[in-house]
Amino acid sequence: MGRRPQHPTGPDVKKAIVKKALAVLDTETLALGLSIAWLLLVQLLAVLAWEAELLTRQGALLHWLAVGVLPPALALWTLPPGQTPRR
Numbered sequence: 001m002g003r004r005p006q007h008p009t010g011p012d013v014k015k016a017i018v019k020k021a022l023a024v025l026d027t028e029t030l031a032l033g034l035s036i037a038w039l040l041l042v043q044l045l046a047v048l049a050w051e052a053e054l055l056t057r058q059g060a061l062l063h064w065l066a067v068g069v070l071p072p073a074l075a076l077w078t079l080p081p082g083q084t085p086r087r
Contacts, residue, residue, distance in 0.1 A: 035072040042068030 022030070043064050050060035 038072070039068045 025033075046055070046060040046064040046068070049055040049063070050057055055063060
């Protein structure tokens, strides 16, 4: 009887899979995904801080705007007119 070929497993294979998946995505798509994840994370933290009464409603909103929205917006604002982010 023949033996089935064994597929390699372990952390090296997982790293290679992640590296290959990230190589498919271009820089803009990755940056957009990271900024959306950041916005959602900061929004969730602001809501949790509001629910735990660590911040008022207005404080949570201002914190979300200052920490979650402004960094990606300012990064885009610093681009020269007519230029899009590099690929």
